Amino acid sequence: MLKRFRSLFRVLKSRREFEQGMTEELRFHLAQYTDDLVRSGMPPQEAARRARIEFGGLSSVQEQCREARGLNPFDELIRQLRHAARLLRKTPRFNATALATVAVCLGANLTIFAVVDSILLRPLPFPEAGRLVTVFNTYPKAGVDRDGSSVANYYERRGKIPAFAGLAMYSYGTAVLGDAGSTEREQIAQVSPEFFSTLGAGPVMGRSFTDEETSTQTDKVVILTDAYWRQHFNADPHVIGRQLRVDGLRDTVVGVLPPGFRFLSSEARLYFPFSSRPEDRGSGQRHSGGNSKHLIARLKPGATLAQAQSQIDAQNATLEADDPEAKMMADAGFRSVVAPLHADHVRTIRPALLWMQAGAFALLLIGAVNLTNLLLIRASSRVKETAVRQALGASRLHVVSEVVVETTLLTLAGGLLGLAAGAGGIRLLSVLGADRLPLGSHIAFDARLACVAVLGAIVMGLALAVPIAWFNLRGHLASGMIQSETRGGTPSRGAQSLRHGFIVAQIALATVLLSGTGLLGLSLERAMAVSPGFRPDHILTGQISVPWNRYPDWPARLAFNERLLQDLSRQPGVSAAGVVNNVPLSGNSGKSAATVKGHVRLPGESPRGYYSYGVDGDYFAAMGFSLREGRFLTADDSLRSSQVCVVDEDFARYYWPHASALGQHLFEGGEPTTDAQSFTVVGVVGAVKQAGLTDQTAQGAIYYPYALIGNDRLFIVVRTDLRPESLGLALQKLVRQIDPELPVNDLRSMDTRIADSLVEQRSPALLAGIFSLIAVLLIAVGTYGVLSYAVTQRRREIGVRMALGARPEQIRGQFLSLALRLLMAGTVLGIIGAWLTGRAMRTLLFQVPPLHVATTAAAVGIIGVVSLVACLLPAHRAARMSPVEALADL
């Protein structure tokens, strides 16, 4: 077999040579034979004639020789390709429409598939990534779904869970790098020693961290990413042992990671040891995850997720036996969940992505139906030719393969254009913010995608060929077809109802797509209309991380805040300025427990987590919070570390529905402590949206003086009469004047933050909008094509009827009523489909019912108007047809 392919390949490579050689060889044979005959006494002319007769038909011998070399299928294919190309060239308008349809539909699918593939399908870039899992604590009854894991969890589980081959902890953060005056804030990650070995990818130069480097005194070491090493160390091969200034202290480089190393969506450019103090590791800190520290683990070969889960559950049960907090945690529904790392990381965008793919696929179906209809129309106009060819002996296989070659040629060409469209689409997606999705920076347009494009084009070509081939084969009943399609004046029933069925399907699909888009758009609009609970206009926000090593105690940190806020208030255009440890809608709002003095939990009432903030300066005024009762916190409260706090109305309503919250006392944490540590409620503010605009639960929030809950990261919030962004430079300058080593990052107006927080709603809605627009265009083209063909087909009938006295309105009405019937059928199916789709995508919708009457009506209306206008043109043409002209070519 292999041999034959080799021989075939050789011949194909030099096809011309093969033909020349064959001709020469056969000619030589004839010449030799003629000579022999002449030598035996025959006259030369007679000899040549004899030789040719005895040899047989030269071209049939040549054909047999080609067949002997296995060339026939190739010749046939080339002939059919030429035939197809000739046919396609003859109809440039059809071509352009068909190519554009395929290109747009495949392009849209490729674009979305690129995202789905790189985010959902491709395994994480680590060996045997399927065995990587994450473990997180959840307290569902307290309203805390994910709380990460605590340092105590890590040390208690390390080496104790038999199903794990490795367990590691990590957290993200930022660090200020470089010397005074030229500092930069970099994204970093802190990781435990076995982090890299758990992932199965680690430093290519130097080493990983050791256990000795996990205490706060010995953690002055760093591992660089390849990019940082190249950029800041000029790819120095002797970088190990060199020093680097981190947050003002000198750290030693101990390793360099391989190029392209990336953990999930992390932007970290440097890795530091996860260091902790002994007291952080104790059992008292077991539930202090705070969603900032996370565990990953690698399952042992053969171990299952379920085994790991049950081992974790068993260990938790054992540990809880002597845990004073166990009862409360059990009431909060505490559990540690083991989940596959990849699936867990992309869980939030998975439904949206799959729906986008479904939308793109619906578009592809509409496009394919359109093309089928156009091809069917063309096949109808060639029905005589096909019938004649079949009568002359073209085999069924031949008829089928010809169609397949033609449709595949078309879709392949369209597919190549679609690749270009897809490449453009991916660029569009990144403008829409796709690279901010989890794993979004992995989105790639590569050979794998090109293969998918070609494969998709071929499959589409084959699928398109099926109805056309079926139609052509039916044409075998040659006489009947010729009669019905040309002389009788009305088209064949089968072909007609097939085309009409396709129109109905197309209208139904487009209705579903459009109303789905409408639902997404409406959800987005309703989400945007939600008041965040404060006045987001004219606010500039920025982040500063104040390192603990240079601002080691609260007085130092508060002095920094005070100086900054004072300088800011002197700035022209600033009306209020404040500091907070985390702004709402930042995407990482943590919740923590609080206990109200005197409140006894009822049976079945679980402890709750509250959004907790530390504020300084005029934070509430700067944000535009509304005051319901009492007063705001002031800079004074922070300076004096007063034991006071402000709660929001959700919190107040929960605990004191019938009384004033003012003067009440509460404790930070899950248990009441001494009175001296209690906080007095001095004010109640309006509730604000904390995690996202589409938040539905009234979780409650507590605002403490900054000194009591702050961390190394702070947000500055400035209200101004000017355009917020215009204040950015001034703010950076002010901070540098106070401390030249502190850069300000993440400068964004609050309006921008709110808009950015909706990216997961906006991008799908926008994409669906684009798909719908294309679908409407396709509907217009499809309906117009089929209807105007119907008019052409029936011109004789129309001519006869008009000659017999039919009025133009009657002719027009005939076609319009056909269009209306198709539209009605499509709409009914479409509405059913829209309802089912709406139900299925409920998770994506915000305050919108699955079947929103106005949206569906709008979708039906748009499609109705477009398809009716597309019908009007041909119907109008039919009505204005001159009977003489119509009957002329009878």
Add this chain to the structure above:
Amino acid sequence: MGKTAELLPGTLEMLILKAVSLKPLHGYGVLQRIQQISGDALEIPQGSLYPALYRLEHQELIVAEWGVSANNRRAKYYKLTVAGRRRLREETAGWNRLAAAMATALNTAPEEV
């Protein structure tokens, strides 16, 4: 010319292999050689010779090479490959077995049954 026999299907290839196994030959030469070695008993239809040659070449049982004929014209010469030689041997053995069996069968007299 004596009496000629019809070729059985498949035997042409065998004859071609045999002919070129003796000495490299061009197509016309193969024809003449077969007639010669069969004592002019076999008539080869000229048109079917070349497809058979091409088929054998496709199966890599023979290879072709351009050369110069006795009367100084460019001609394509065929010769046996190793695989071709092995095939010829097998086919010859198979043929002989068949021929012997056929002869025995056809020569059976009534009293031998």
